Amino acid sequence: MLPDQRREKIVEYAENNGFASLQQLAELLDTSESTVRRDLEYLDGKGQVRRTRGGIAYVGESLTDFEERTTRALSQKQRIGRAVAELIEPGDSILLDGGTTTLEVARHLVNRPLQVVTNSLPIAQLLVNSPETELILIGGYMYPKTGVALGPIAVEALRTIRVRRLIMSVGGITKEGMFNSNSLLVEAEQRMLETAEEVIVAVDAGKFGRNALSKLCDLDRPDRIFVDSGLNENWKDILSSKNVEMTIVE
Amino acid sequence: MLPDQRREKIVEYAENNGFASLQQLAELLDTSESTVRRDLEYLDGKGQVRRTRGGIAYVGESLTDFEERTTRALSQKQRIGRAVAELIEPGDSILLDGGTTTLEVARHLVNRPLQVVTNSLPIAQLLVNSPETELILIGGYMYPKTGVALGPIAVEALRTIRVRRLIMSVGGITKEGMFNSNSLLVEAEQRMLETAEEVIVAVDAGKFGRNALSKLCDLDRPDRIFVDSGLNENWKDILSSKNVEMTIVE
DNA sequence: AATAATATGACCGATATTGATTGAATATGA
């Protein structure tokens, strides 16, 4: 097997399982631990994966990525995306955060007369040739896996922008608030929150009760949350007690 | 089997499988490893496929298919792109302007250890998943036709950036200087000129003697110009009298 | 047909990768 191919498989395996031990990988790839060790060193050096004693852990959206793979979660994302897009009115100016859910929203915005601001490369790619849509891209350091622009350049660019609606997704929601896994991302998203009149959060129910690294904002900060019908009653009560408008998509 | 036919099969196989080893290919095509090796060198040179030790990996979306079959001017662009890319050293920080010629340069930068700054969406798309390459995207208003970011946001972002080399292409070159067709673009490019230690212009010979809307800079502003061999002697004299280093690609 | 130009396959020294081994560093558990 080719070295690059092997490394790709390692990343893939780590993505799916969140963690992988040296032995597992050596057996899976039918190679020696030495080689795996060298590969991990290489991949870690590049930030694709984080080494831990005895193996590796996937860095980034590990848990969510896994869930995204399941078709059920995906089709829910699509439904959520459509529902959010239906809310958008002609001539709106909207800010689209990166993420697979917001990408689903963007799919429904092609060829609609809108001003769209985004820091997501895939979303920009989708909308750049949409004739009716005026597209403004937020630049910055490109985070490789998800293709979103982060860092000081992104934050600075967001300072000069005002939009009617922000559509964002988050990595986890607990009673303490909304979370995401990457602190650079959270910093950019906090700036986004300041630029929008109305904040809309689009998540699948699986994110509720799950924690992540950095706190993004309080639970009552969004004006509206779009979520699929998998949300349990307890959470519905909590949200309505916080005066967050909720749209259950099915 | 014809060489071109054989190469086409190699690309096809790589597309389908993601990876292909030398041995696999040699067997599949019923030819020697030497020949396959030469083919891979050729295909890698065109950016259609990425060589890795022991074989090849398929690289990104094949815009190439479309461009491959077009005029001679394009293959000159490819050659220029390759020549410019050879100049770039590991660890360099470079700023890539938008345009088809610079896109050809970018094809040869995939998987090389570099810091790349660009305002071009297609170039970003090409490099975002190149693991060795750190990518910084300049945002702004997206100009639909060419997919480059322009306007005040782009200009502002460029103010905070310094790079070793700027690689740009221009719409026209006359004795009065370099020109481009869009004044927003020229404004951004003038800012780019300020951020780079060394300015490299990559153009095909057809641009010489041609005018365009907005003046970008004087003829002697670039440190180096890459151009194909179609450039006539008169222009060579003019450029050398201006102390611009010239590389004739062929 | 003769010649030139190009493509091919085999070979070889240089280089990179691999797997095993070792002692050092770190974690585990009494």
Add this chain to the structure above:
DNA sequence: TCATATTCAATCAATATCGGTCATATTATT
């Protein structure tokens, strides 16, 4: 704390791959 068991980083010999060269075969041109 100490003893034991893992895991780690470094090293080395064996192996695989690379780039270049050369003789031969194929194709194009005169």
